[in-house]
Amino acid sequence: MEKVTRILRESDVAELLDMQQCIDVMDRTLREVWAGQTVNLQRDMIPQPAGNMFAIMGSSLTAQQRAGCKVIVFPGQQAKMAGSSQGIIPIFDTQTGRLLAIVDGEGVTGVRTAATSAAATRALAREDAQTLAILGAGRIGRLHVQAICAVRAIKKLYVWDIAEAATAGCCDWAQKEFGLETVRCQTAQQAVVDADIICTVTQASEPVVRGEWLKPGAHINAVGACAPQVREVDTATIQRSSVFVDWAEAALRDTGDLVLPIREGAFTPDSLAGEIGAVLAGQLPGRRSRDEITLFESVGIAVEDLAAAQLVYERAQQQNRGALFTW
Template identity: 70%
Template structure:
């Protein structure tokens, strides 16, 4: 008998992958990462024309006997403008080797990234945090508004983007979608200074968040810098904060937010508190008092994609969604 594989396209991913369910899945996954119950391979990147990067991100959820890889092109500017960013996540049964599903990777990536930030925010931000700053008003910025509003009583969202039109559009959307007060900001500083929680999702090569802007008790989710030569937060921000990581090996290797302060001799990897999964598991203290600044460095790891794809696959099986293909 031929094996069947469930093909799940982007529209179906969007239908099935709810934010709250994904946050719970990322909490479990991050705990498994820190407990040694998953395997992540180093991200392999192959440069392509027009600034595109072909990436292969393999991983295994050993506790669930699932293996797979995100295979995706991270788009350069031209690809972004043409809407040609695409990727897939093949999901295999680790025991039988069966190809269970092929899930759209682009639909997974944004939601699981925001959900991971929300999981860290639950562990580290003050319980009464009500003011959110979003630096970067694109799709990922909007997903972060949804995610953070799911875990903290957000009343005001301060939004800044290098494109003023994007800032205005994001604010209008946030007010309608979540009933918050959304404030368009002309500078990043204007957004950060009053914020209890700051999410950086700009992919900027130079810092857009300076440590001197952060108020006591603030929490930062540093998300957009995923190469050792680029960063969104400056050295002062790192040095002022207690720093938590998604996966130690990747965070200390792949993000300029941390690599550059180390190169400057201003910060040492030993100063990182540890992985957020240990905080979520109750093995490591998170926030110790109302006044300290915390920073979660989110590089994005393959097992997060795999776990989100597995969640989508289970829901698609239950609801008989997607397309079955026989090989």
């Protein structure tokens, strides 16, 4: 019997992975994570030369009868300079065992990361939030601008990056694409102090956000710290915030934003407000007051990649996109 697999390249993903649809899929997926309707394996990483890391992230969507795995090399500094970050997400039908598709991993990762932050923002940020701070003005930062603007009526954008050219480029792009008033910030503090919503998408190893800078009622999406020895927000930020996570098991192992305060004795796992999926499902309160500071710690989990890749595959099937490979 012939076996047919649909191959979806980065250009296919860029055209098929709609941000608003992906936000809704991440909302559903995070609910399923909390409800135990998915299976996630912890990220396994194998060190490679020049600081590269080979990573394997497996998961299963029970209701959709899909299983898959993101296989990717997270680039070290030399590979980053070469623009190298490559990976794939194979999707299997768990009933028949068929390999349905192989989807470009890099394109999926960026959109689903921003979409996950937006799903959390929709649940936790004040409804009247109008000012957004982006710390880290690269591709993921721009995707966060797009995603947050989809769930809140943002009027003003503060941007900070260690590279001034990246800050300027992001501001110019946001003005043109979304009509936002933009502020090119010289420091992270300047970006944060007046922001209703803050997204940290840097590659920092030490905190770029300090708790004393946060205004009452702020919401933070902490995205960039995906290893236990690095962090983007300081201990005071964690202590001032109600902290929600995508998946507690991974967040407490893999993000220094939480691991380091726990090691200091300044925070405990029991201090977590809960998994964001419980809030989205209406089973756990989110924001309790206008002045409460909320924080979503996004470590990034395998099932988010699989769910976003499945969305790409479904739309590709409808539009007959991609290349068909016959085994």
